[in-house]
Amino acid sequence: MSDAVLFDARPDGIAVLTLNRPERRNCLAQDVREGLYAAWDRFERDPRLRVAILTGAGEKAFCAGGDLEEMVETGMTVPPRAMFPLPYDTIELTKPTIAAVNGVAFAGGWMIAQACDLCVASTSARFAITEVRVGRSSPWAAPLIHMIPQRIMMELLLTGQPVTAQRAYEIGLVNRLAEPAELLDTAIELAREILAGAPLSVRAARETVMLATEMGRTAALQAARHASELCYHSEDAQEGPRAFAEKRPAQWRGR
Template identity: 60%
Template structure:
């Protein structure tokens, strides 16, 4: 049985960590499988949105497989050790985390690296590295996502927060009952996929530019990013479809 599942539903790619007996912990096979899955998603032109989730109802991902880590005696993880979107993996299309249970340590990282996050009511989140003597340099982008003192508490104590608290501090977009998690994630993905793909990609890039630049520099960068959108066929198709009272036929060009 593959430890990473890749499924297509129309324009949506569903990537699933499939190690439920190990609470979907990140093994060597999971790391390589995630890399291959995201590279495949980026390469498939008709794949417009991805959803990352885990098998079962107990865990999205419990973090690094510590038994494997103990056996390999890993020290400082090399860059790209875990395939991280926006760092060691280049993806230009939106990714939604559908968190179906525990998201601890590396599991938090996987939820954090996604563009959007929907959590089930039983989901819990924690950065537990302090409890096992490991590090969390990857948590740095959290400073742009949640308040400083919340981040400080999470990193220094390793204590978990539930889905409602994660939503309240801005880490999670929506909290839904367990049975509604994948339908809610797919519904969000479908709404995104229905929009003009060039605009979606440019908007996603603009959000990240705005977190890394000052106001004026970000505005200049956004104008450059959206120039391709304004010059596209889709920019003409959208108003034309509205005028003709029909659904737009996006071409992504």
Template identity: 60%
Template sequence: MSDEILYDRRGDVVVITINRPEQRNAISKAVRLGLRAAFERFEADETALVAILTGSGDKAFCAGMDLKEAAETMLGVPPRDFLPVIGDTVHVTKPVIAAVNGVAYAGGWLLTQMCDLCIAAEHATFAITEGKVGRGMPWAAPLGYIIPQRVMMELLLTGDPISARRAYEIGFVNQVVPAAELMPAALAMAEKIAGNAPLTVRAARELVYLSTEMGRSAALRAGHHVFERVYRSEDAQEGPRAFKEKRKPQWRGR
């Protein structure tokens, strides 16, 4: 961890904040290392059920790579593990919500894309700007599972930004809220998820990603396999029992 990444525990929820507001929360080496450490810490903590990723200030979620640092280091082809990308170079099995508080450009778009859910402030904007600076966006490949092909093509080829409302319309953002309501909305969603049976939540998350990589029949077979552990768990009995007894379930995650 570093001063560039803040890790704040709020009950069952962890808030991870990129803390370089004067540099529009650009991704430096310290940010990359700090994010990796934060996600590994979150994954290792069985009592932390949901994470929220956001940026400091009200202008930028993340403006992308620190181009000054990239110029100084003469960065060529980034190594595969250059960025801590959930589902690629970092293993996380629990839900992560992006709370986008300003611009999310280039690597900032990537950070929102890798999260499971996204809530944006009304003034937030999104862009994949690599074409404007001669860099690449191989990480955008999974984007086609989230938004329509021609919208994806326009974003990658033009590099032009879109508003939070447009991002919501194309299915990239789940909710758009006033800036003052961003963190309360993200926390409300996180707490709602954290209140559900943790094994079911993890399996449901895995099912969504499995189903994007296989056909219907294969996805159904995979789904039955993923949820077998859930059905055999203590929580699978606790849920109906709590309903019958008219009380809140006491989840054990086993």
């Protein structure tokens, strides 16, 4: 893999992906995009890895967005559909992901943080959808309506003004805040809480949330019941109650 994106496969089942171009504020240049595609693919294919954390190198930026110099050089109009590696969109993933936002997450940086299932932010982080300030657009922000109130979303997109990590937490974009030196540890703690659950149950839970955001109530209930069948019929579904009754930690097998 390219050194534009570092990949740390931890023995506890957590993969840490790090955007590694701090001198360019970890912008989504071609080498970073290619590195992310490879990293997400590696994470998905490795059965030992169950949760991924995406963060940025350096203290200033998680990701400052797209490479504006590249846009000028190529005369880019509408970005190609597969240009940016977005979890659960242009990247097929079945496992949970956490964005650990260590600095600014502007435009495309907000985009990839939003695409992750969960978000932990440094208290020094800032978020902004800045496309209106450079004559671009942000169609990728459409799913944000399922995360934050409409009026707040409207203000963010119309003004391009940044918000603090505290404000992002207050509106529901961020799950947890951490001091800068404790950011990765906080994200790892959250990942470990997910790892404590049965793998098939975690997968069904994630699918249930996504189905609920995309369907009406009745359709979502029916689809979620179907998505849970594999979990209910698994060995783990018997192991969990047995372990509880025997007052011991469950031994999950993911089957």
